[in-house]
Amino acid sequence: MNGKKTKIALFLCKCGANIADFIDLKEIESRFSGNDTTSFVETQDLLCSPAGKKNMLETIEKNKPDFVVVAACSPQMHEKTFQEVVADAGINMARMQMANIREQSAWVTTDKKKATLKAIALINAAMERSVLHDDLQPKTMECLTDLIIIGGGMAGIEAALLAANAGRKVTIVEKEISLGGSVIKIEEVAPNMECAPCLLSPRLAAVRDNKNIRVISNASVTDVLGFFGNFKVKIKRMARYVKESCIGCEACFEVCPVTVDNDFNLGLGTKKAISTLFAGSVPAAAAIDKTNCLHFTDGSCNACAAVCPFQSIDFEDTGEDIEVSAGAVIVATGCTTVNPSTVPETGYGKIENVYSMPEFERIASSNGPYGGEIRLKNGEPPRSVAVIHCVGSLSDGGVPYCSGICCMTAIKTGELLRKKNPDVEVYSIHDRLVFNGPEQQAFFEKQKEEGTHFVKTERLRDLRVVQNGTTIEISGPDFQPIAVDMVVLSTGLTPQKGTLALARMLNADLTDAGFFKADHPILRAIGSSIDGVYTAGCCASPCDVTTAITRAQAAAGDAISKLVPGRKIALEVMTTIIDEIKCAGCKLCIAVCPYKAIDFDGQKKVCVVNEAICRGCGTCAATCPGGAARAIHFSDQQIMAEIGGLLHG
Amino acid sequence: MDDFNPAIIAFVCNWCSYAGADKAGGQKLPYPSNVKLIRVMCSGRVDPQFVMKAFREGADGVMVLGCHPGDCHYRNGNMKALRRFKLLERMLSQLGIEKERFKLDWVSAGESARFQELAKKMTDTIKKLGPLHLRGMVESEVA
Numbered sequence: 001m002n003g004k005k006t007k008i009a010l011f012l013c014k015c016g017a018n019i020a021d022f023i024d025l026k027e028i029e030s031r032f033s034g035n036d037t038t039s040f041v042e043t044q045d046l047l048c049s050p051a052g053k054k055n056m057l058e059t060i061e062k063n064k065p066d067f068v069v070v071a072a073c074s075p076q077m078h079e080k081t082f083q084e085v086v087a088d089a090g091i092n093m094a095r096m097q098m099a100n101i102r103e104q105s106a107w108v109t110t111d112k113k114k115a116t117l118k119a120i121a122l123i124n125a126a127m128e129r130s131v132l133h134d135d136l137q138p139k140t141m142e143c144l145t146d147l148i149i150i151g152g153g154m155a156g157i158e159a160a161l162l163a164a165n166a167g168r169k170v171t172i173v174e175k176e177i178s179l180g181g182s183v184i185k186i187e188e189v190a191p192n193m194e195c196a197p198c199l200l201s202p203r204l205a206a207v208r209d210n211k212n213i214r215v216i217s218n219a220s221v222t223d224v225l226g227f228f229g230n231f232k233v234k235i236k237r238m239a240r241y242v243k244e245s246c247i248g249c250e251a252c253f254e255v256c257p258v259t260v261d262n263d264f265n266l267g268l269g270t271k272k273a274i275s276t277l278f279a280g281s282v283p284a285a286a287a288i289d290k291t292n293c294l295h296f297t298d299g300s301c302n303a304c305a306a307v308c309p310f311q312s313i314d315f316e317d318t319g320e321d322i323e324v325s326a327g328a329v330i331v332a333t334g335c336t337t338v339n340p341s342t343v344p345e346t347g348y349g350k351i352e353n354v355y356s357m358p359e360f361e362r363i364a365s366s367n368g369p370y371g372g373e374i375r376l377k378n379g380e381p382p383r384s385v386a387v388i389h390c391v392g393s394l395s396d397g398g399v400p401y402c403s404g405i406c407c408m409t410a411i412k413t414g415e416l417l418r419k420k421n422p423d424v425e426v427y428s429i430h431d432r433l434v435f436n437g438p439e440q441q442a443f444f445e446k447q448k449e450e451g452t453h454f455v456k457t458e459r460l461r462d463l464r465v466v467q468n469g470t471t472i473e474i475s476g477p478d479f480q481p482i483a484v485d486m487v488v489l490s491t492g493l494t495p496q497k498g499t500l501a502l503a504r505m506l507n508a509d510l511t512d513a514g515f516f517k518a519d520h521p522i523l524r525a526i527g528s529s530i531d532g533v534y535t536a537g538c539c540a541s542p543c544d545v546t547t548a549i550t551r552a553q554a555a556a557g558d559a560i561s562k563l564v565p566g567r568k569i570a571l572e573v574m575t576t577i578i579d580e581i582k583c584a585g586c587k588l589c590i591a592v593c594p595y596k597a598i599d600f601d602g603q604k605k606v607c608v609v610n611e612a613i614c615r616g617c618g619t620c621a622a623t624c625p626g627g628a629a630r631a632i633h634f635s636d637q638q639i640m641a642e643i644g645g646l647l648h649g
Numbered sequence: 650m651d652d653f654n655p656a657i658i659a660f661v662c663n664w665c666s667y668a669g670a671d672k673a674g675g676q677k678l679p680y681p682s683n684v685k686l687i688r689v690m691c692s693g694r695v696d697p698q699f700v701m702k703a704f705r706e707g708a709d710g711v712m713v714l715g716c717h718p719g720d721c722h723y724r725n726g727n728m729k730a731l732r733r734f735k736l737l738e739r740m741l742s743q744l745g746i747e748k749e750r751f752k753l754d755w756v757s758a759g760e761s762a763r764f765q766e767l768a769k770k771m772t773d774t775i776k777k778l779g780p781l782h783l784r785g786m787v788e789s790e791v792a
Contacts, residue, residue: 074671075688103674104686108765114682121685509724529724574690592693594724617723618694622733634689640702646685647656647706 006131007039009065010123011056013047013072015102022106024116028071031120037127039065048078053085060089067091067130071099071123092135094633099126121649128645132638140568141612143229144327146170147559150221150502153181154545155537155552156332157203162556164212168563171324172207173235174217178281179204181334185264185358187365187372189545190412191443196545197367204282216322217283220498224505227613228532229327229569239319240287246312248276248284252304260292262369265362269369274304278367285312327563328532329506330555331516333499335538338392338399338491346391346489347465351472352377354465354487357409364416374420381421382485386474387413388463389430393492395461401513403493403542407434410490411444414452426452427482429474431460455479493542506533507596516540526555530595531615534559574633575614576621580606582628589620589629655709655775657684659768660699661756662692662727665716668758673765680768683775684712691715692753693726697737700751704783710750710775712767717755727755749774750781 010032014020029041042059044052047070060068068091070082075098083093101119109115147163149156152174160170172179183189186196207213219237226232258273273293276286294301295315305313340348340356347354353376355363366372376382387410392398407430414426428447433454435441448454457463457476464475465487475481495514503510509517509529516535519527526534536552537543543551562569578589578598583606590598590607597613598620600606609620609629618631627636661667667688673680689695692715700711713734715727734753742748752771756764 074674076668076671100671100674100686103671105682107674107677108679109682110679111682118682118685125685125687592729594693594721594726615723617691617726618689619691619723619726619729622694622696623729631690631694634694636696636698639687639689639696639699642687643658643699643703643708644706646658646687647703647708 006037006067007063007065008037008067008069008127008130009039009060009063010041010127011047011068011070011072012041012043013052013070014043014045015073015106016046019072019102019106022109022112022115023101023119024112027116028120028123032123032127037131039063047072048081053081056082056085057089060086060091065091066095067133068096069099069123069126069130070096071101071119071126073102074098074100094133094136095130097126097130097133099123121646124649125642125645128641129638132635132641133633136573136633139571139573139611141229141571143563143569144231144325145560145563145565146326147328147330147556147563148173148231148233148324148326149330149332149536151181151332151334151537151539152176152179152215152217153332153334153537154183154200154203155334155548156181156330157200157207158549159330159332159536159552159556160213161203161206161210162553163560164210166560167212167565168560169212169214171214171216171326173219173221173233174215175220176277177218177240177285177287178277178283179207179215179217180277180281183545184278184367185365186361187368187416188412190408190415191439193412193415197365201280204280208282215283218287219322221502221505224329227610228530229563229612231326231329231532233324233326233329235322235324237320237322239290239317240285241290241293241314241317242274242286242288243312243314243317244283244285245310246285246308247310248279248281248286249309250276250279251307251309252286252313255303255307257301257303258292258294260289265369266359268359268362288313328534328559330534330536330552330559331502331506331508331528331539332536332552333496333502333539335493335515335542336496338494340391340489340491343392343395343398343489345461345464346388347467347472347487348489351465351467351487353382353472353485354489357406357488357490360413360488374417376485380485382417382424384425384427384484385413385417385486385488386427386429386472386482386484387411387488387490388460388465388474389428389490390432390460391489391491394431399492399494399513401492402432402434404434404436405542405544406490406492408440408443408544410488411447411452413488414447414450418450425484427455427484428452429455429457429460429463429476429479429482431456431458455482493538496539499539506530508533511541513541526551526558532559571611572614572616574616574631575611576609576616576618576629576631577611578607578609578624579628579630580604580608582626583607584626584628586625588623588625592619592623594619653776653780655683655772655780656707657710657712657771657775658703658708659684659686659712659714660689660692660695661686662715662722663688663690664722665720665758666692666714666756666764669714669756669760669764672758672761676761678761678765680765681772683772684768691721691723691726692730693721693723695730697733700737704746704750704781709778709781710752710771712751712771713753714756714764714767715753717757720757745783746781747778749778
């Protein structure tokens with residue numbers, strides 16, 4: 001210690017009676033006062049009070065100790081408080097160590113003598129450790145303030161608009177040829193029965209007109225590199241064979257000789273081999289279905305190019321690879337539904353007029369295959385419709401959870417049907433019904449009043465759906481058989497296809513159910529397990545439109561509050577550093593790092609910690625066989641000293 | 650053996666088990682003062698050498714407590730600890746240390762009663778085993 005004796009100041013807090021009544025502080029004072037390394041011992045009534053802190057500050061300034069030990073409550077309670085006091089007194093915050101004699105001794109030890117002995121051990125350990133503390137300085141890093149949003153549904157759009165309106169540059173990557181996601185495919189949002197396309201179209205226009213937003217559609221993310229404040233996202237834009245100059249005038253639709261299934265309408269109805277996603281879409285440009293277009297299959301047709309008033313057809317389009325840099329990534333990839341084919345008892349795919357809920361939503365939509373007219377396959381309007389709840393949910397082989405929002409969608413069916421034909425009979429065949437809050441409950445009561453027959457069965461998995469002449473018969477072990485014209489299967493919600501691959505690219509964790517896992521399920525539900533990767537909408541768990549948008553706004557708001565132009569972001573101070581002289585390049589640390597924060601320097605043949613990614617768990621330090629990896633503030637030496645201090649206190 | 654007062658060190662992770670012990674304090678759930686805690690950021694930080702050092706310095710029992718599997722603040726540091734200490738458990742008996750003297754377990758921030766229970770049980774176990782006697786040969790090997 002450079003010949004100069006290290007001096008530690010010890011502050012004892014009575015914490016009112018909380019510590020003083022259970023621990024003999026006089027005994028502790030005398031135990032440490034005579035100590036060679038103790039500068040002074042000072043006992044205070046309430047160290048965290050304004051008077052206590054003032055006194056502490058003045059005492060430190062007067063006596064100028066090298067290190068400070070505070071024997072009081074848990075560091076989780078007041079570590080920061082006392083770090084600030086010592087910093088104000090001109091001592092580096094890392095030179096303050098707490099001994100938790102309240103939670104770990106006074107409050108849990110019934111015998112005062114034993115409590116005092118334990119407190120002495122705890123203080124001794126803190127003192128032994130504190131003299132090995134290095135000064136810590138705050139670390140900051142320049143950051144990019146732009147955002148990239150993966151998924152251009154309602155959540156992605158709202159996140160983009162919030163950030164763009166705050167002046168940030170935003171890139172939206174959308175897998176379809178235009179924005180809108182799953183919300184654009186439904187007619188009305190329950191329980192308020194808001195028209196979904198009407199909700200979306202002004203928002204789509206706002207995206208189109210916002211100079212800060214770039215939309216890359218018909219595209220997917222192929223790789224994600226970097227870290228919070230400095231991501232590089234690689235994007236593959238697939239060829240659409242139509243230039244951005246296309247305004248979606250539809251002139252080419254009439255001349256295109258090829259008719260294909262309409263995938264936007266889930267295979268219901270048809271479209272041409274050149275089509276837009278829907279009228280008024282953003283981006284407005286159409287796209288060509290290469291596998292069916294005659295120009296590509298036999299070279300016989302150029303009709304669309306000939307008729308296009310904007311010369312927008314581009315048969316030479318090869319797509320492109322794009323790289324976008326951003327400070328944060330917001331995942332808004334949504335979710336999908338259970339395929340009812342996996343539940344053969346429902347007759348789905350075999351019996352005509354048995355539809356999945358998403359298909360029914362398309363049929364009922366004014367932008368759908370039949371212009372919003374709900375019809376059976378024979379063109380007649382249905383006189384009776386049954387909705388079966390929880391298809392593929394909460395059953396053997398199905399999703400093991402309740403998606404929480406499908407009951408609302410299921411009972412909306414009655415509302416939509418009665419708007420078209422007030423005399424239609426509607427059955428809701430259910431086991432459990434889940435409604436949240438007064439609006440949803442009121443909507444349910446309204447459906448009962450307006451005539452939906454709610455049929456309760458505890459044996460949903462034993463339902464049988466069979467064709468019986470011209471009607472469909474639904475039977476179960478605990479209700480009278482029901483004959484209807486149409487059946488709608490309300491299916492549970494599952495993670496979007498490609499979620500696992502995307503999570504791997506982002507190095508983010510998924511839940512057991514396969515959705516993105518929250519950084520903290522309560523405190524930070526919109527953060528993922530990786531700093532700077534956010535979730536918005538249903539990719540984190542099934543949710544209604546309101547929640548999806550709220551999550552999106554929260555995610556974008558959190559991101560832009562941390563990524564501020566001209567301001568650096570704070571980095572973890574207590575990272576690990578690797579001593580390149582000691583490192584043998586064995587790479588064990590790389591294998592155990594939960595954050596992929598360690599790289600191998602091929603030239604020097606050593607491992608290097610990226611301090612922008614490291615969160616300071618210290619797992620690498622525990623693994624390093626050569627002692628090269630040192631966890632700052634939790635080094636081997638510091639912990640070893642603490643062990644010795646605790647056992648010899 | 651009634652007068653035997655074992656020394657037990659528990660390495661606890663900052664986010665779950667330290668907080669669980671704090672909650673036990675807040676609820677004033679008493680546990681033997683023999684159990685003394687060392688805070689680490691993650692159970693994955695606990696080097697087997699820390700455990701051996703504790704035994705060498707006079708601990709009769711050592712615990713490592715972390716977040717439950719799936720709840721680790723650092724994604725999966727606790728699982729790294731699990732792998733590491735499964736190995737150490739096997740080594741301990743080879744070194745002449747009963748494997749019951751070491752315990753790896755999980756305590757969440759809310760599980761104050763579980764923390765109290767583990768502290769009591771560990772103390773009982775070590776009291777039954779009696780003081781740890783490291784023979785000189787083993788001690789020098791470990792050192």
